[in-house]
Amino acid sequence: MEISVKCSVSNCKYYSNLECTAEAIEVNCDDTxxxxxxxxxxxxDTFKPVDEGDERPRK
Known part of the structure; x- marks a missing residue:
């Protein structure tokens, strides 16, 4: 089963056309x-900034 996760953080390594392409996603509270x-x-907490020269995953 494929799940679509919306994302608008365009400087994330896993961002592609308003979707997250990470294989797993970790979401936590801001505090403990x-x-x-x-x-x-x-x-x-899955967010990873795009480094120069990195290629984003493609769908």
Whole structure:
């Protein structure tokens, strides 16, 4: 089963046409409580900045 994850972080290594192309995605709370009230209190720990010369994964 293929899952589509929307993403708008264009400087991420896994970004491609408004989607995340990472094989696995890790999302955590901004603090250590493991509880979030809304999406603003979460973060994508899969994010890796695009380095010069890196090629983004293609779909």
């Amino acid at each position: 409580s493991m509880l979030a009230s809304d999406s603003r209190e979460t973060c994508c």
